[in-house]
Each structure stands twice: as structure tokens, then as C-alpha cells.
Amino acid sequence: MKNSFQPHKVHGARAQAMVEFALVLMVLLVVMVGILEVGRLMFIYASVNNASREAARYGSAIGLDTNPDTGVTAEKYKFCEMITNMAKRSAFFTPLTVTIKYDTGPNTPSFHTCNPASNGVDTGVDVNYGTDRVYVEVIADYHPMLNLLPISDHTFTSHSARTILGYVDLTPVATSTSSSSGPTSSAPTTAVPTQTGTVVPSNTPRKTSTPTATQPAIVVTMTPFPSSTSTVIPSSTVTATSTPTATSTSTPTGTSTPSSSCSTITATDISIVNNTNIISMTITNPYIDVTVSNITLIWNNNGALGNPAILTLDSANLGTTFWSGLNNSSGTITLIPTSTLTLPGNNAKSTITFTFLQNYKDSKMSGKTTITINFATPDCSPITKTAN
Numbered sequence: 001m002k003n004s005f006q007p008h009k010v011h012g013a014r015a016q017a018m019v020e021f022a023l024v025l026m027v028l029l030v031v032m033v034g035i036l037e038v039g040r041l042m043f044i045y046a047s048v049n050n051a052s053r054e055a056a057r058y059g060s061a062i063g064l065d066t067n068p069d070t071g072v073t074a075e076k077y078k079f080c081e082m083i084t085n086m087a088k089r090s091a092f093f094t095p096l097t098v099t100i101k102y103d104t105g106p107n108t109p110s111f112h113t114c115n116p117a118s119n120g121v122d123t124g125v126d127v128n129y130g131t132d133r134v135y136v137e138v139i140a141d142y143h144p145m146l147n148l149l150p151i152s153d154h155t156f157t158s159h160s161a162r163t164i165l166g167y168v169d170l171t172p173v174a175t176s177t178s179s180s181s182g183p184t185s186s187a188p189t190t191a192v193p194t195q196t197g198t199v200v201p202s203n204t205p206r207k208t209s210t211p212t213a214t215q216p217a218i219v220v221t222m223t224p225f226p227s228s229t230s231t232v233i234p235s236s237t238v239t240a241t242s243t244p245t246a247t248s249t250s251t252p253t254g255t256s257t258p259s260s261s262c263s264t265i266t267a268t269d270i271s272i273v274n275n276t277n278i279i280s281m282t283i284t285n286p287y288i289d290v291t292v293s294n295i296t297l298i299w300n301n302n303g304a305l306g307n308p309a310i311l312t313l314d315s316a317n318l319g320t321t322f323w324s325g326l327n328n329s330s331g332t333i334t335l336i337p338t339s340t341l342t343l344p345g346n347n348a349k350s351t352i353t354f355t356f357l358q359n360y361k362d363s364k365m366s367g368k369t370t371i372t373i374n375f376a377t378p379d380c381s382p383i384t385k386t387a388n
Contacts, residue, residue, distance in 0.1 A: 033148045044142050045156050047091035052138040052160035055087035055098065059134035060162035067120060074121040077134050077164050081120025087138055097139040104132055126361060128302050129166020129309055136160050166302065166309060270369055270387040274362040275305065280353045281371055281385055285343045292341040293376040294334050297354055301331035303364035312357040319350055327357065
């Protein structure tokens with residue numbers, strides 16, 4: 001009896017297993033598809049974030065790079081094709097949309113969008129190292145392969161920005177008063193005479209002689225020379241008079257006559273010509289000669305063409321070269337003439353010229369270059385001009 005009923009039990013167990021498998025198959029498929037879809041979703045999300053970071057890191061790096069396919073060499077931040085390839089390489093199997101822009105810092109609008117030419121390089125972009133940033137936006141879309149789960153389409157967007165690095169000049173900056181070999185190291189004691197308008201020599205005849213009515217008095221004309229020791233040298237002119245009182249007269253030669261109207265001295269706009277190494281400004285003085293005390297120049301010391309972009313001042317000229325030989329790349333300097341420097345009057349035009357060691361790009365100098373001229377002549381207001 002037992003043997004006759006055993007085959008029926010085996011067939012019943014198999015049928016039961018098939019029914020149970022059919023019942024749990026849908027649940028098993030949903031779980032497996034859910035694991036795959038959530039994995040794809042997280043993979044695309046992580047890929048987009050990593051792609052934007054890697055692309056921004058490449059675009060902000062210093063130096064040049066060469067495309068191995070075309071052989072083109074350019075600065076990395078200009079290499080739109082290589083920046084895009086870096087993003088796509090970091091997110092393999094994921095279609096990406098990459099946009100490359102440039103701005104001047106957080107919460108500032110972009111001033112340029114990378115637009116590559118046929119060689120993959122954007123030659124129309126020019127940045128200031130250490131201040132401007134490369135901004136990379138990466139977008140990828142997610143679409144589920146099977147609609148078994150309530151997961152809809154998603155668009156992932158990631159933004160990354162990094163400051164574009166440049167060369168840092170570690171050379172100590174020399175100023176016009178810190179170097180013993182510079183042309184202006186002793187200028188404060190020699191440029192402007194420190195004597196007053198009237199100089200009485202120590203051996204004045206008033207104290208050492210007793211003239212009478214029959215003894216002619218001596219009038220000595222004194223001519224001081226501007227120097228750090230205030231040396232007074234009497235001239236050889238001696239005039240005899242019948243006045244019994246001796247008088248000593250001094251005529252300083254280091255300063256000009258004050259003018260209450262010299263505040264209307266005018267200057268043209270600063271002349272900046274692209275791809276040159278000279279900036280200049282023309283000054284018109286409708287009155288008498290005035291004396292220049294000092295001149296302050298402010299410029300973009302990262303405005304030079306090429307790499308590195310350090311722009312170094314070499315010399316300054318106003319009718320004559322009054323400063324040279326002490327190169328300066330700090331971006332600001334106050335120049336004190338080593339000798340008396342004047343602006344001629346009577347509507348004369350004078351041009352002040354600054355010469356740099358490298359050529360500059362005018363877009364880097366406009367708005368960042370200021371010339372201020374201060375006068376030693378009393379009542380003369382300073383002249384200040386900023387490049388447009």
C-alpha cells in the first residue's frame with residue numbers, strides 16, 4: 001500500500017514548488033530590478049560629482065598641456081576639449097553635458113564661456129592668475145531601464161569651481177628707499193632744499209664790523225645750493241654803498257614761486273596700447289613752472305603677456321629719465337625724483353612715460369592703472385588719473 005501511493009506524493013510536491021515559485025517570482029524580480037536601478041542612480045550621481053571636480057582641477061592647474069591626438073599645446077584653462085575629456089573620463093559609461101565658464105569669485109557672474117576652435121582651444125579667454133576661477137557644470141540624465149518601480153527620470157547637475165593658479169614671484173620686492181644702490185636712496189635729503197628764503201651767514205658783517213660814514217658798506221649776495229649740508233657759498237659780486245649797515249641777501253634756487261591758480265593743471269587720459277610695454281599721460285600747465293614732489297604709479301602686476309604674467313616696471317621719464325635701474329613688480333610704487341623735476345608753464349605740454357620690462361595686454365591694465373602726481377609748489381593740487 002505504501003509503495004502504491006509514493007509516486008502521487010512526489011508529483012504533488014513538485015507542483016506545489018512551482019506554484020510557490022510563481023507566487024514569489026514577481027517579488028523577486030522587483031527586488032532585483034530595484035537593486036539594479038538604485039545602483040545605476042547612485043552611480044550616475046557620484047559620476048557627475050566626480051566629473052565636475054576633476055574637470056575643474058585640471059582647468060585650474062598651472063602650465064601648458066599638449067593634446068596627444070592633435071599635438072596642439074596651450075594653457076590648461078584654455079583647453080576646452082581637454083577639460084571636457086577629463087570630465088568624461090571620470091564618468092565612463094555615462095553621457096555628460098559639460099559647460100565651462102570663467103568668473104572672478106563666488107557669487108559673481110561669469111565673464112566668458114569656453115568656446116573652443118577646431119583645435120579644441122579657446123584663444124579668446126584671458127584671466128588674471130590667483131583671482132579668476134574656472135567654473136565647470138556637468139549634467140547627466142537618468143532613465144530607468146524597466147518601469148517596475150516608482151522611480152521617475154532624474155537630471156543630475158554638479159558645479160565645481162577652482163581658482164586658476166599662476167606663477168608666484170618669490171623675489172624680494174625692493175622699494176625706492178630700501179636699496180643703497182638705488183637711484184632714490186638719498187632723494188628725501190637732496191630733492192628739495194631745506195633752507196628758508198633768507199640765509200644769514202655766520203660771518204655776517206653786522207656782527208664783526210663797525211662801519212663809519214666814510215667806510216663803504218658791503219652787500220654780499222648769497223646763493224645757496226640744495227644739498228644735505230646746507231652749504232652757503234657767497235658769490236664774487238661786491239657792491240660798495242654809502243649805507244653804514246651791511247645787509248646779507250639769499251636767493252634760493254630749489255623752489256618755484258607759489259601760484260594760487262596752478263590747481264587747474266590738466267592731464268589727458270592714460271594712454272594704454274595693446275601688446276606694448278609703455279603707458280603715458282600728457283600734462284598741460286597753463287601757468288608758471290611748478291615743481292614735482294613725487295609720483296605714485298599703480299598697475300596690474302599680473303598684466304604681462306605670456307607665462308609668467310609678472311609685469312615689472314623698468315623706468316620713468318618726464319622730460320628726462322628721473323627713475324630707472326631699480327626694477328619693481330609690486331604693482332604700486334612712489335617715485336621721488338633724485339633732482340629737481342619741474343613742469344614748464346605757459347600752456348606747455350609735458351608727457352610722463354612709464355616703461356616696463358614686458359609687454360602687457362590692455363584689458364589687464366584698463367581700470368587697474370592709476371597715476372598720481374604731487375607737487376612741492378604750494379597751493380598746487382595733485383593730479384590723479386585712472387585708465388578707462
